Amino acid sequence: MRDNLREMRNCHEVGQWLQHYLDGELEPVVSTQVEEHLETCVRCGLEFDTYSRIKTALHDASALSPELIEDQIALHRLRRFADELVGHSGPDA
Amino acid sequence: MMEQEPILERDGDGSADAAFHRYVVPELPALLRVARTLTQNSHDAEDLVQDTIIRAYKSITTFDGAHPRAWLFTILRNTHINRNRRRRPDLFDDPSDVETIADHRSSDPAELVEQSAFRDAVVAAIATLPAKMRVVVELVDLESCTYAEVAMALSIPIGTVMSRLHRGRKHIKDQLIAKGLVNKKVSST
Numbered sequence: 001m002r003d004n005l006r007e008m009r010n011c012h013e014v015g016q017w018l019q020h021y022l023d024g025e026l027e028p029v030v031s032t033q034v035e036e037h038l039e040t041c042v043r044c045g046l047e048f049d050t051y052s053r054i055k056t057a058l059h060d061a062s063a064l065s066p067e068l069i070e071d072q073i074a075l076h077r078l079r080r081f082a083d084e085l086v087g088h089s090g091p092d093a
Numbered sequence: 094m095m096e097q098e099p100i101l102e103r104d105g106d107g108s109a110d111a112a113f114h115r116y117v118v119p120e121l122p123a124l125l126r127v128a129r130t131l132t133q134n135s136h137d138a139e140d141l142v143q144d145t146i147i148r149a150y151k152s153i154t155t156f157d158g159a160h161p162r163a164w165l166f167t168i169l170r171n172t173h174i175n176r177n178r179r180r181r182p183d184l185f186d187d188p189s190d191v192e193t194i195a196d197h198r199s200s201d202p203a204e205l206v207e208q209s210a211f212r213d214a215v216v217a218a219i220a221t222l223p224a225k226m227r228v229v230v231e232l233v234d235l236e237s238c239t240y241a242e243v244a245m246a247l248s249i250p251i252g253t254v255m256s257r258l259h260r261g262r263k264h265i266k267d268q269l270i271a272k273g274l275v276n277k278k279v280s281s282t
Contacts, residue, residue, distance in 0.1 A: 019255075019258065019259055019262060023239075023240070023258075025239065046276055050266055050269070050276075051262060051266070053211065054215055054234075054265050054266065054269070055234050057208075057212040057215040058219065058230070058235060059234060060212055061213075061215060070135065071122070071126075074138075074139050075121055075122060075125060078121050078125065078139065078142055078143065078146065079118065079121060081143055082113070082114075082117065082118055082121070082150075085113075085147065085150055086110045086114070
């Protein structure tokens with residue numbers, strides 16, 4: 001019973017840090033604690049897996065969305081503009 | 094703390110062009126995404142990034158080489174404020190108004206279909222997020238920005254970045270649960 005309560009408290013704390021952990025925004029000490037908890041807690045492991053899949057899916061989807069194709073065209077123009085800027089003027093111009 | 098020298102003095106090769114290519118060009122995708130949020134318009138966003146590039150090029154010789162993304166976001170934000178002030182001087186008195194503005198790939202066909210359904214559901218869910226929340230999720234998950242960089246880009250406190258990111262992802266997760274694409278045992282935190 002006491003172990004269950006402690007586990008629940010740990011889950012609550014880890015739940016607050018899970019997304020920071022996913023984004024690499026935690027201090028190494030806290031990050032290690034989250035890692036250790038995820039190794040043994042099924043529920044938090046599922047939670048982390050879900051957020052991790054969402055992040056990966058967004059990254060994969062970005063290559064397919066029409067908005068991003070539009071972005072790629074705009075980026076191509078901007079890169080060309082940057083090249084022309086470097087080619088035709090000095091930074092003091 | 095020791096003050097950093099401008100990048101060109103430190104490198105000693107006088108190559109402004111090399112510094113420009115090294116620090117500015119790789120950040121164009123992140124700049125364009127933030128510009129879209131600020132301008133709410135694709136054409137204006139591209140113009141804003143172009144102006145930002147010009148300003149960055151002119152000041153590259155004084156840039157110290159530290160935190161190029163944060164440096165560029167500052168230029169972008171200031172350029173945006175100046176452009177709006179010129180266009181709508183009476184409507185833009187407060188600079189804080191700017192704010193309004195694990196690899197799962199598989200070769201198994203069944204798994205690929207499942208991944209595709211999951212991805213489509215994530216895309217559908219993020220499209221329903223409020224714009225302010227959506228751009229935070231996109232900057233962190235697509236452009237790999239740090240929380241501090243997003244805060245700098247959007248002129249919002251880092252706590253706001255975290256809360257918008259968490260609420261945005263939770264919204265996406267809830268939609269996935271509703272569609273049966275995520276185990277219901279996943280907590281609602």
